Amino acid sequence: MLPVAIHKRVYIITVCIITLLMILFAVTTIRSVEQLYRDKEAQELMTMAAVLGQRLPPSVGKVLSTPEFSIMPEHERRAALERDCQPVLDEMTATHPGYSMGYYFDSLKVIAVAPVRSNVSGSNISYPSLTDYVPRVLTVPYIENDESWDRQPRFTLTYPLLADGNRVGHVWVSVKMENIEKQVRRNAGWQIAGVWILWSILLLLMRSIFNKMDKTLALLAQEIQEGSEHPDGINQxxxxxxxxxxxxxxxxxxxxxxxxxxxxxxxxxxxxxxxxxxxxxxxxxxxxxxxxxxxxxxxxxxxxxxxxxxxxxxxxxxxxxxxxxxxxxxxxxxxRNKDFERRKQQLNEIISSLHPLIYTDTVKQGLDFVLQLEEPLPEVYVDGKEIKQLILNLTRNAIEAMGEEKGMLMLKTSHNKGQVELCISDTGCGISQDMLDKVFDPFFTTKAEGTGLGLAVCKNIVEHHHGTMQVQSMQGQGTTFLIRFPAAK
Missing domain, CATH: 1.10.287 (Helix Hairpins)
Incomplete structure (x- = not known):
């Protein structure tokens, strides 16, 4: 079950990674949206400031350029300019509620503001004048003693003010940061909802995929444990x-x-x-x-x-x-462990010398005898007498197994990969599978009058000749003994 455990750990790690990526995506998106709204608001402020600069009454330039204006008392000069500027601000404020704006002249400070505040006139706004004609966007979180800005953070833009081609001050337009933050929060809510829905869909999809993989791996592990060499799910x-x-x-x-x-x-x-x-x-x-x-x-x-x-x-x-x-x-x-008198001999010649005897035994029982000797056959180092005893024991066992019923006894020789093979088969009653491993044991027999020594003697003869002996049998179909001897070099 080890692959399944690893699979579950991979699933948990993957979910954690996706969750972190979703959180990072949400934070990045909210910041991007906030910056987008700031840029949009800055563009709006720029447009409004430019309009206020263009709508500056021509009379203001004339008033400022007359020699009499410079010798007038300050409150009269301020009142003269305010009469011309305040209507422009009021008109702009009416079409753009929520914005604050005003005209600032370098010599007289604040001349007019909108919306109008009771104690704005004459107040000293700690706000730097522009020294060039490039507008700047400034965020002022708090301005002391300035009730016109409601003591709240504002997003403010200043714009140079020209009269008859000469810079005489600047116009300023501001909006509460709260307005921008409301829009950001509203959009962020939708963004977070969308991210949560997407995260939920991905989580359900991953859970479905991993559950399917989990079942497949479990079945695969079970098939491998059961010894299957080609499990069904291995291709996945x-x-x-x-x-x-x-x-x-x-x-x-x-x-x-x-x-x-x-x-x-x-x-x-x-x-x-x-x-x-x-x-x-x-x-x-x-x-x-x-x-x-x-x-x-x-x-x-x-x-x-x-x-x-x-x-x-x-x-x-x-x-x-x-x-x-x-x-x-x-x-x-x-x-006895005597030394066999082994010498180079032809196995076919030994079998041929026994052919009349075996043929006579099969004829007496009414059986067919088939002899298939491969020619040429390599020689083998054997003791002829022992090999004859081996063949006679096996053929007589085969004849007894077939009894009086019609059957066939076959002797066949061949050679393969440096070994000479002798195959003796019959169509007798056969041997049950649970007894095949015991047929070469001494005293084991299925015959009523057998001693159980014949096949043990045959096995002993084959092993003394450095050969092998195998038996194949199906009950009711017959038995085959396959003996292999090393070919003589």
Whole structure:
């Protein structure tokens, strides 16, 4: 479940990153909107100030240029200019409510303002005059002793004032910052609502995608745990394909090693049993064979002197004694570790020498016999007598397995990759799958009168020739023994 845990952590980290980006986007957007409204308001103030400058009555210039004006008392000069300027301001204020504006003359300070305040005239506004003709935008958060600005932050713009081509002062226009902030807050509310809706949609979309990925990864992990080499969801995560291939290879190697270990354990157990049987057979077989020889001799003597009716019984006794002797020989075959007389021989020649005997046995049982010998066949280092015993044991087992029913016995030779192969197959009753692993164990047999030593002896012969022996069988379809010997160099 490790990939799922990582997947959830990625989901949480992604949500946090998107949330931070959304917050940053909202803050940046609000600041951009605020600056946009400031620029828009500055343009409006610029337009209004320019209009006020253009609407300055021509009489103002004449009044300022007359010699009599300079010798008039200050309050008379102020009143003369105010009569001409105040109507212009009142008209502009009527069409632009919420704005404050006024005319400022360098020699007389404030001449006229709108909207009109009771104590504005004659007040000394701490506001610098323009020294050039380039308008400036200034933000004045607070101006002391200036009730005309309501002691509130304002957004103010000044504009040079000309009369007859000469600069005589400036005009100023201002608006409360509160008006701009209201518009910004209103727009910010919509911006935040839009960002929240977008964030919610993205969150739901991501949750849906990650939930789907979560289920896919969970199913993928389950299929991998169950050993599937090609899970259905792996194509959605191509980055995991190399990992899956590695896991599959490791699992295959592990299974192969476990199978090797299991076969090795079985082989060790079989060798232990064989060793025990060898020790028993070496002592018991000789102890039994010696008395058996004496018994067989006396039975033969008695059979020669017996009447004709009794000779049949003596013949049965001799057959059974021979059968016991064969069992003892099988014991000795398992017990002795003699050196085989191996030499280069043609496996086909050994089989051909046994062909008449095997053919006779199959004909007696009414069976078909098929012989397929590959030519040319590499030579092998074998003991001819032991190989004959191997082939006869396997063919007679096959004939007994087919019984009286019609069937076919086939011997086939071939060679492959430096090995000579001998295949003996029949169409008999077959062996059940749960017994296949036990067929080479000593004393294991499915026959009513079998000793269970025949296949153990065959296995022993093959291994002494550095070969391998395998069996394949299906119950009711037959059995095949495949023996491989290394080709002689």
């Amino acid at each position: 995560f191509p980055q995991l394909i190399p990992v899956l291939n590695t896991v599959t290879a490791l699992r295959a190697n592990l299974q192969s090693e476990l199978q090797k270990k299991e076969r090795m354990d079985q082989e060790i157990a079989r060798l232990d049993r064989m060793q025990l049987i060898s020790q028993m057979a070496a002592g018991v077989a000789h102890e039994i064979r010696n008395p058996m020889t004496v018994v067989m001799g006396f039975v033969q003597m008695m059979a020669q002197k017996a009447e004709e009716k009794a000779k049949t019984n003596f013949a049965i006794i001799m057959d059974e004694l021979k059968r016991v002797n064969e069992i003892i020989s099988d014991f000795l075959s398992l017990a």
